[in-house]
Amino acid sequence: MQKMKCKSIHKKLIFFIDGELSSNKNQKIEEHLSTCQECSKLYQELKSSLNVIEKEKNPKTNPYLYTRIKQRLDDINESSSKPIFAIQQIKLFQPALVSFIIGLGIFIGISIGNFYPLENNNIAESQSEQYYINDLQQEHVEYFLLNNE
Numbered sequence: 669m670q671k672m673k674c675k676s677i678h679k680k681l682i683f684f685i686d687g688e689l690s691s692n693k694n695q696k697i698e699e700h701l702s703t704c705q706e707c708s709k710l711y712q713e714l715k716s717s718l719n720v721i722e723k724e725k726n727p728k729t730n731p732y733l734y735t736r737i738k739q740r741l742d743d744i745n746e747s748s749s750k751p752i753f754a755i756q757q758i759k760l761f762q763p764a765l766v767s768f769i770i771g772l773g774i775f776i777g778i779s780i781g782n783f784y785p786l787e788n789n790n791i792a793e794s795q796s797e798q799y800y801i802n803d804l805q806q807e808h809v810e811y812f813l814l815n816n817e
Contacts, residue, residue: 673700685715
């Protein structure tokens with residue numbers, strides 16, 4: 669029966685240390701701890717562990733920590749603002765550069781077109797040649813073969 673009582677005490681030890689149990693349960697646990705060496709040892713270890721955790725929750729702060737962090741952030745902001753400004757200028761001139769390249773392409777195309785003028789005589793000759801080439805399409809092959817026999 670002692671082991672069963674120890675197990676139930678082990679489950680309640682954290683709440684006992686935190687003071688979350690009723691006074692009746694607190695009294696029963698204190699009585700058990702005074703008689704049981706195992707539970708008393710576990711209680712002492714648990715209490716010391718929780719005290720260490722409590723001390724570590726509130727570390728001492730360095731009074732100059734904030735000023736050092738703020739200074740580093742200011743340094744980063746100052747150094748990064750210069751390249752960002754250059755990138756923004758490039759983005760501003762990008763549409764103008766694209767427009768200039770398109771205009772230059774159109775100008776070169778017109779210049780090349782004016783450099784090689786069209787000859788009207790060549791067009792007339794090529795149209796008459798096309799007529800003779802397409803003449804075969806006007807007559808059916810079957811009709812041509814039937815009349816040759």
